[in-house]
Amino acid sequence: MDVGQWESNLLTLLDDLGDAQESLLALLNEKRRHLARRDWTALSATQEQEASLLQRLEACHRRRQQLLEQARQLVPQARTLRQVAQWMPLGEDLQARMDGARARMTLLQHESLSHWVVAQRSLLHLAQILEVLASGGRLKPTYGRETLPVHQGALVDEQI
Numbered sequence: 633m634d635v636g637q638w639e640s641n642l643l644t645l646l647d648d649l650g651d652a653q654e655s656l657l658a659l660l661n662e663k664r665r666h667l668a669r670r671d672w673t674a675l676s677a678t679q680e681q682e683a684s685l686l687q688r689l690e691a692c693h694r695r696r697q698q699l700l701e702q703a704r705q706l707v708p709q710a711r712t713l714r715q716v717a718q719w720m721p722l723g724e725d726l727q728a729r730m731d732g733a734r735a736r737m738t739l740l741q742h743e744s745l746s747h748w749v750v751a752q753r754s755l756l757h758l759a760q761i762l763e764v765l766a767s768g769g770r771l772k773p774t775y776g777r778e779t780l781p782v783h784q785g786a787l788v789d790e791q792i
Contacts, residue, residue: 635720638702642713645695646729652688653736659685660743667750 659681666675696713703716710716717727 635706638699638706639720639726641695641702642699643726643729645692645699646726646733648688648695649692649733650729650736652685652692653733653740656682656685656689656740657736657743660740660747663747664743667747 703710707719
């Protein structure tokens with residue numbers, strides 16, 4: 633494979649990757665709005681679109697691996713696309729697209745982390761609510777052998 637063909641394939645990959653990344657960023661912004669409004673129905677409706685975007689990103693990853701394997705024939709010491717770009721006379725447009733893909737990936741990582749934190753805090757909050765319901769709001773002593781009087785929680789007590 634010649635350098636021009638490889639560069640053309642890389643350009644196509646970066647275009648596809650950029651489109652998938654932009655779509656995923658838009659979807660994550662939409663999911664954030666749904667989380668803020670507590671619109672669980674709309675949030676669950678985004679799952680199919682998210683799965684489709686994941687498949688697109690995985691396809692880009694496979695194509696990236698193929699490009700790296702091809703590039704090793706041209707530049708044996710290259711281990712990343714950026715290293716290949718250092719050895720080949722790639723245009724400034726291609727360098728800018730690579731930088732853009734890296735910047736979008738950083739944004740995606742931050743956005744995904746913030747969604748994960750919100751989900752973890754929600755689970756912790758639900759666990760605490762269940763604990764309050766199950767124990768009637770009374771905490772068991774951490775130390776000592778004393779037992780608290782048996783009281784049932786007013787929220788789950790059938791007799792009230």
